[in-house]
Amino acid sequence: MAQFPVKSSVWHILGAGSLGSLWATRLARAGLPVRLLLRDQTRLDTYTAKGGLTLSEQGQRHVFQISAQTLDDPEPIHRLLVACKAYDAERAVASIASRLATGAQVLLLQNGLGSQQAVVESISQAHCVFVSSTEGAFRDDDFSVVFAGQGFNWLGDGQQKAPSELLTALEQAGIPHEWTPDILDRLWRKLALNCAVNPLTVLHGCRNGELRAHADEVAALCDELVAVLTGCGQAAAAEGLHAEVSRVIEATAANYSSMYQDVAQGRRTEISYLLGYVCDAAELHNVDAPLLHDLRQQLVSHLTVKGLPND
Numbered sequence: 382m383a384q385f386p387v388k389s390s391v392w393h394i395l396g397a398g399s400l401g402s403l404w405a406t407r408l409a410r411a412g413l414p415v416r417l418l419l420r421d422q423t424r425l426d427t428y429t430a431k432g433g434l435t436l437s438e439q440g441q442r443h444v445f446q447i448s449a450q451t452l453d454d455p456e457p458i459h460r461l462l463v464a465c466k467a468y469d470a471e472r473a474v475a476s477i478a479s480r481l482a483t484g485a486q487v488l489l490l491q492n493g494l495g496s497q498q499a500v501v502e503s504i505s506q507a508h509c510v511f512v513s514s515t516e517g518a519f520r521d522d523d524f525s526v527v528f529a530g531q532g533f534n535w536l537g538d539g540q541q542k543a544p545s546e547l548l549t550a551l552e553q554a555g556i557p558h559e560w561t562p563d564i565l566d567r568l569w570r571k572l573a574l575n576c577a578v579n580p581l582t583v584l585h586g587c588r589n590g591e592l593r594a595h596a597d598e599v600a601a602l603c604d605e606l607v608a609v610l611t612g613c614g615q616a617a618a619a620e621g622l623h624a625e626v627s628r629v630i631e632a633t634a635a636n637y638s639s640m641y642q643d644v645a646q647g648r649r650t651e652i653s654y655l656l657g658y659v660c661d662a663a664e665l666h667n668v669d670a671p672l673l674h675d676l677r678q679q680l681v682s683h684l685t686v687k688g689l690p691n692d
């Protein structure tokens with residue numbers, strides 16, 4: 382992918398939710414220029430009435446008066462952080478695509494796989510960077526975010542050369558990060574970990590640690606995931622998967638998975654970009670994956686019964 386110089390250091394944030402707000406407030410705190418992109422005038426009015434974006438971190442709350450604009454504002458965009466859910470990303474980016482300057486940097490924060498590729502194909506004038514984040518944040522109110530879990534951000538575009546100006550900005554903002562040429566391996570690995578843990582926590586209605594009681598089921602799923610990843614040319618992401626899944630289950634034993642929380646709170650899940658993506662990839666590469674297909678079917682039925690979107 383070609384690298385172009387970025388003409389403006391302004392960060393536009395598309396998706397002022399949990400992670401988008403976490404990034405926006407840290408960038409603004411470092412004195413970097415930030416603009417929130419809000420859906421429409423109603424959201425902009427709500428934001429203005431709130432007086433800014435609130436970040437709660439280690440028990441301290443700070444309000445940042447970050448400037449905001451609607452999607453149809455005429456300002457060109459040179460650096461964009463897409464922080465919508467995977468199922469919203471493509472449509473949201475399409476709504477600002479005409480504002481993207483040639484060579485604009487577009488950072489894609491979405492979990493799973495599939496949405497990034499769709500965005501890349503829709504904005505050929507831009508330079509897309511994939512991000513795999515293990516940071517944790519949630520909204521405790523509209524335009525208010527709690528930094529709930531320290532983590533790390535891996536960035537990459539499949540190339541060796543890191544865009545130094547971008548990484549300098551992240552350094553300034555104290556956003557922990559590293560550029561990696563293996564970003565796809567990392568996204569696949571995170572996807573596989575998610576598939577081995579999250580759907581089962583939803584179906585068994587349990588915390589991560591309670592999956593110890595379903596160790597055989599987890600082990601069989603891991604074996605199948607390893608076969609699928611290997612069949613898809615992602616052998617590196619498959620290495621030692623079962624051992625890492627077991628470690629994650631221990632380390633996060635008291636936690637409810639993100640998918641469990643989405644379902645419990647009546648929110649749409651990102652199933653199509655997680656388990657759905659793996660099942661489709663298995664089919665595409667002719668890898669037998671009966672357990673994963675069955676798990677997907679059970680999850681789809683579970684979501685349908687709950688009255689939630691099942692895609």
Ligand code: NAP
Pocket residue numbers: 395396397398399400401418419420452464465466467469472473476490491492514515516517518519520651
């Ligand atoms: P979130 O809190 O739901 O935030 C998404 C934001 O996108 C919402 O504010 C939503 O607006 C906005 N949005 C959607 N479509 C839009 C559009 N067309 N125009 C403008 N704004 C739009 O989601 P999140 O938890 O930050 O997650 C974002 C991504 O990061 C997901 O893929 C998630 O899996 C991943 N991730 C999250 C975490 C975490 O701890 N939160 C950690 C790692 C990875 P409304 O509020 O108006 O709907």
